[in-house]
Amino acid sequence: MSSATSSSPLDEVILRHLPDWQDQPLNLVAPPGDFRLAALTPATAGLKKRLWSADYRQLNPASQAGWTPFFVSDRQPEHLDGRSLLFWPKAKEEGYWWLQELMPRVGEGLYLLGDNKGGIKAAAKALEKAGFQLHKVDSARRCSLYYLHKDASLSLPLEPSHEVISGPDQLQLCSLPGVFSHGRVDEGSLLLIAALRESWQELPQQGRLLDIGAGGGLLGAWMLHQGSELELTACDVSGLALQATRQTLELNQLKAEVQAADIFTGLDLSKPVDLIITNPPFHTGRGTDYELASRLIREAPQHLKPGGQLWLVANRFLPYPDLLDAAFGGFKRRAETGKFTVYQAVK
Ligand SMILES: C[S@@+](CC[C@H](N)C(=O)[O-])C[C@H]1O[C@@H](n2cnc3c(N)ncnc32)[C@H](O)[C@@H]1O
Numbered sequence: 001m002s003s004a005t006s007s008s009p010l011d012e013v014i015l016r017h018l019p020d021w022q023d024q025p026l027n028l029v030a031p032p033g034d035f036r037l038a039a040l041t042p043a044t045a046g047l048k049k050r051l052w053s054a055d056y057r058q059l060n061p062a063s064q065a066g067w068t069p070f071f072v073s074d075r076q077p078e079h080l081d082g083r084s085l086l087f088w089p090k091a092k093e094e095g096y097w098w099l100q101e102l103m104p105r106v107g108e109g110l111y112l113l114g115d116n117k118g119g120i121k122a123a124a125k126a127l128e129k130a131g132f133q134l135h136k137v138d139s140a141r142r143c144s145l146y147y148l149h150k151d152a153s154l155s156l157p158l159e160p161s162h163e164v165i166s167g168p169d170q171l172q173l174c175s176l177p178g179v180f181s182h183g184r185v186d187e188g189s190l191l192l193i194a195a196l197r198e199s200w201q202e203l204p205q206q207g208r209l210l211d212i213g214a215g216g217g218l219l220g221a222w223m224l225h226q227g228s229e230l231e232l233t234a235c236d237v238s239g240l241a242l243q244a245t246r247q248t249l250e251l252n253q254l255k256a257e258v259q260a261a262d263i264f265t266g267l268d269l270s271k272p273v274d275l276i277i278t279n280p281p282f283h284t285g286r287g288t289d290y291e292l293a294s295r296l297i298r299e300a301p302q303h304l305k306p307g308g309q310l311w312l313v314a315n316r317f318l319p320y321p322d323l324l325d326a327a328f329g330g331f332k333r334r335a336e337t338g339k340f341t342v343y344q345a346v347k
Pocket of ligand 1: 179180181186189212213214215216217218219235236237238241261262263278279280281282292
C-alpha cells in the first residue's frame with residue numbers, strides 16, 4: 001500500500017461515495033498491495049474504520065492512519081458493523097474465500113469493488129446465477145462497485161476449499177486459495193528441492209534456517225521432513241500463506257516458527273542465520289517486480305553467518321546473477337532447466 005496521497009482508480013471510486021458514507025463504520029477488506037489507503041484519510045477522518053488484510057505490509061500504515069487492523073492469520077473481527085467493502089482479488093478462489101469469511105460477519109450485505117480487468121464482472125455474473133441479489137452501485141475509472149445482498153440460504157458459486165496435496169517424499173501440503181501455486185507444487189520449487197537433496201552433505205547441519213516467502217510451507221517443511229536439525233523460521237508477507245504453512249507443518253508433525261515478515265523486515269535476526277532457502281516473489285499485483293528479490297539478495301549477507309548459504313530458485317530470465325555477484329562476490333549454478341536456475345551463494 002503506497003503512503004502517497006495521490007489517488008488510483010480504486011480509491012477514486014471509494015472517494016466518490018465517502019460523502020454519503022459518513023453515518024456508519026467503514027470496513028475495507030483485502031485491499032490490493034498497491035492500494036493507497038492514505039488517499040482516503042481526510043475523507044474518513046471522523047469514521048470508525050477497520051482494515052482486514054492478508055498483507056502484513058498494510059498493517060502498520062493502516063494503524064498509523066487510524067484504521068483498526070486485522071491480519072488474516074492472527075486476529076479476525078468477530079462482527080463487522082457498518083459498511084464492508086471487499087476488494088475483489090485477482091484469484092477468484094481467494095475472492096470466494098473472503099466472501100465465505102465475510103458473510104457471517106456482516107449485516108445485510110457488502111460491497112464488492114474491483115478493476116474490470118480483474119474478474120469482478122465475471123464474479124458478479126456468477127453470484128447472480130447462484131441466486132444472489134446484486135446491484136451495480138457505480139462504474140468509473142474501469143472499476144465496478146456492486147452491492148451484494150447476503151442470503152444465508154444460498155451457496156457461493158465456488159466453495160473455496162482447503163486442499164491437502166502430495167508433495168515430494170510423501171510430504172503433505174496444505175494448499176489454500178490465494179496462496180502461491182494453489183492445488184499444485186511449483187516446478188521451480190521442485191528443482192530447488194532436487195538440488196538441495198543432491199547437495200545434502202554440503203548444507204549446514206545445525207543452526208538457523210530461514211524459508212523466505214514460504215507460501216504453503218513446502219521448502220522449509222521438506223528440509224525438516226528429510227531430517228534436517230536446523231531450527232526453521234518460515235516467513236511470508238501473506239497471512240493466507242502463513243495459515244497454509246502452519247497447517248502443512250501440523251500435517252507432517254513438524255515444529256517451526258511461522259512469522260509474518262516483509263523479506264527480512266519483521267524477523268528477529270539477532271541470531272545469525274546458517275541457511276536461507278527461497279523461491280522468491282517476483283510479482284507485485286500484475287507486473288514483474290525484482291525489488292523484493294533484489295532486497296533479499298542484497299541484505300542476505302548481513303544476516304548469514306560466515307560460511308552461511310543462500311539457495312535460491314528463479315526463472316532463468318530474471319537478472320539475479322549480477323545481484324548475487326554484487327552481494328556475495330560470486331555464486332554457483334547448482335541446477336538448471338530450460339525455465340529455471342538454482343543459485344547457491346556462500347558468505
Ligand atoms: C514464488 S512463491 C514461493 C512459495 C513457496 N516457497 C514455494 O516454493 O511454493 C513466493 C512467496 O513469497 C511471498 N511474498 C511476496 N512478497 C513477499 C515479501 N515482501 N516478503 C516475504 N514474502 C513475500 C508470496 O506470498 C509467496 O508465498
